[in-house]
């Protein structure tokens with residue numbers, strides 16, 4: 555439904571490059587989405603943006619193109635708490651996808667069990683103000699209490715300046731925490747400075763997992779340019795590398811396909827995968843990041 559798409563919205567890259575980096579066998583794209591198609595899975599009335607369609611077929615084709623094996627599909631705010639498109643993709647994945655849903659505090663045990671049977675293993679709490687109107691913390695506490703018996707975790711999406719006010723609430727949640735995109739640090743700051751050190755301290759205290767994803771959202775130096783053997787996003791590298799080296803067994807990586815709300819450039823997903831060796835310098839770090847960690851969190855039974 556192109557006529558409804560948010561003005562300025564960039565469609566996902568139609569022809570991602572062949573990655574130069576070969577991911578280890580069994581690698582997982584641990585942060586991606588499906589959008590619609592709107593004709594089958596309408597977007598939520600309360601959404602703050604309208605994306606282009608980006609369905610399961612395209613997601614799975616990208617998975618195969620990048621040489622990955624599995625996906626963790628995260629409910630995006632454009633679908634609100636209607637997880638129908640997510641569940642449809644999980645059911646079509648032949649067990650190769652797990653999900654992170656969005657639910658409201660009145661969600662029933664029966665609905666949670668239906669989502670679990672489809673492959674959902676967590677819920678997302680989004681605090682990014684341009685995406686959602688903040689949910690009251692008591693509602694989120696109710697959701698966390700409801701999902702804990704299922705062994706689910708909570709994926710947190712917040713902006714770095716908000717961590718100070720959210721930290722104690724996060725520490726009070728009775729579930730495992732997973733942080734999207736390193737908590738969106740200001741990469742123009744010093745990676746050894748107080749802001750990012752405070753984030754790392756929170757990760758240590760909470761035992762949270764961290765997605766070292768979305769350099770294209772965080773970079774201040776703009777779109778990648780081939781620079782010899784090194785792709786750009788170099789201003790993000792010190793931050794991501796610090797997280798990988800500090801918490802090697804609790805980091806995850808994902809493409810964030812189809813890359814919602816990017817307006818100045820659309821990343822080439824092949825180059826995003828090529829970014830991984832910049833942030834995970836050893837084969838052991840890359841295997842943990844791409845295979846062992848996501849398998850332990852999302853497919854512990856295997």
Ligand SMILES: O=C(O)/C=C(\C=C(/O)C(=O)O)C(=O)O
Pocket residue numbers: 629630631632680685711734771810813814815
């Ligand atoms: O896809 C992401 O993880 C980032 C964004 C969007 C969402 O997470 C969403 O709409 O649920 C963003 O920063 O706009």
